Amino acid sequence: MNKIPSVNLADFLSGDEQRKQKFVNEIGHAYENIGFVALKGHFLDDALVDNLYEEIRKFFELPTEIKQKYEIPGIGGQRGYVSFGKESAKGKKEGDLKEFWHFGQYVENNPALEAEYPDNVEVKELPEFNEVGKKTYKMLEETAKYVLRSLAIHLDLEETYFDEYIKNGNSILRPIHYPPILEEPDNAVRAAAHGDINLITLLMGAQGKGLQVQNHEGDWIDAMAEPDELMINVGDMLSRHSNNKLKSTIHRVTNPPRELWGTSRFSIPFFMHPISDMKLDVLDSCIDKNNPKQFDDITAGEFLDERLQELGLTK
Ligand SMILES: O=C(O)CCC(=O)C(=O)O
Ligand SMILES: [Fe+2]
Numbered sequence: 464m465n466k467i468p469s470v471n472l473a474d475f476l477s478g479d480e481q482r483k484q485k486f487v488n489e490i491g492h493a494y495e496n497i498g499f500v501a502l503k504g505h506f507l508d509d510a511l512v513d514n515l516y517e518e519i520r521k522f523f524e525l526p527t528e529i530k531q532k533y534e535i536p537g538i539g540g541q542r543g544y545v546s547f548g549k550e551s552a553k554g555k556k557e558g559d560l561k562e563f564w565h566f567g568q569y570v571e572n573n574p575a576l577e578a579e580y581p582d583n584v585e586v587k588e589l590p591e592f593n594e595v596g597k598k599t600y601k602m603l604e605e606t607a608k609y610v611l612r613s614l615a616i617h618l619d620l621e622e623t624y625f626d627e628y629i630k631n632g633n634s635i636l637r638p639i640h641y642p643p644i645l646e647e648p649d650n651a652v653r654a655a656a657h658g659d660i661n662l663i664t665l666l667m668g669a670q671g672k673g674l675q676v677q678n679h680e681g682d683w684i685d686a687m688a689e690p691d692e693l694m695i696n697v698g699d700m701l702s703r704h705s706n707n708k709l710k711s712t713i714h715r716v717t718n719p720p721r722e723l724w725g726t727s728r729f730s731i732p733f734f735m736h737p738i739s740d741m742k743l744d745v746l747d748s749c750i751d752k753n754n755p756k757q758f759d760d761i762t763a764g765e766f767l768d769e770r771l772q773e774l775g776l777t778k
Contacts, residue, residue, distance in 0.1 A: 498712030668730030739764025
């Protein structure tokens with residue numbers, strides 16, 4: 464596959480059984496091959512998106528001393544600010560050329576989860592930033608719920624199988640700023656090759672060049688979305704749970720050519736995580752003679768802890 468397929472969530476939500484099944488087949492086929500789709504028909508509107516980008520720009524333009532006030536020790540960067548160069552891809556020593564922010568879950572009616580998750584961090588200088596982050600979080604979470612419903616059908620599960628695990632789940636909205644490149648970066652890149660940790664990722668900001676995805680043949684292909692599309696990919700948790708039937712595909716963000724070093728890139732992934740108690744044990748429906756169980760049993764919480772250590776975010 465040399466191109467990321469495009470699908471439309473309106474088909475799934477149309478109320479027409481044939482269109483719904485067409486969406487399930489298209490996304491299922493794409494995720495068994497390239498692991499990525501570009502999705503139209505999501506729940507974000509243009510005004511919200513414009514407002515979010517404006518606030519994010521304002522935040523990253525704040526002086527470093529102010530941004531660093533929001534870098535909270537001891538929580539593995541799971542909320543608030545993570546400064547430039549802190550995160551490196553699994554197995555790589557150079558830090559990625561990026562700084563980012565994390566909005567986490569807005570827990571409703573669940574004191575145990577409220578106690579488990581770190582508190583969201585509020586930027587005092589930019590009240591709108593906090594508001595628009597929360598609204599976007601909720602819209603992407605709602606979009607992701609229906610994408611997971613379609614995948615549940617594809618995996619021969621109850622349509623609502625994932626619902627109980629993603630309600631108040633440990634998802635994260637991560638606005639990323641890749642600043643202008645000021646000097647020859649040696650071995651560092653904007654985002655080194657990696658697979659995402661979570662169930663699925665919904666990415667805003669894949670309109671410009673930069674994101675590349677590795678296909679079965681090992682070739683890197685450009686992953687670019689239309690203005691009204693989100694890029695959505697399978698993460699390692701879902702790949703494990705489905706016995707690698709759904710593919711968590713390695714991807715990266717390359718440095719721009721030298722004449723464009725002076726430009727920033729802004730992108731905003733929403734990493735859809737379940738609650739930490741969810742068992743990622745391989746689903747029975749994904750095991751057969753030709754595809755025996757490939758992964759040990761593990762919970763989402765245990766898996767996340769392992770991976771945060773490998774990224775250099777926790778010890
Ligand atoms: O910036 C991008 O386009 C992709 C970022 C990404 O893959 C990630 O943060 O996991
Ligand atoms: Fe990623």
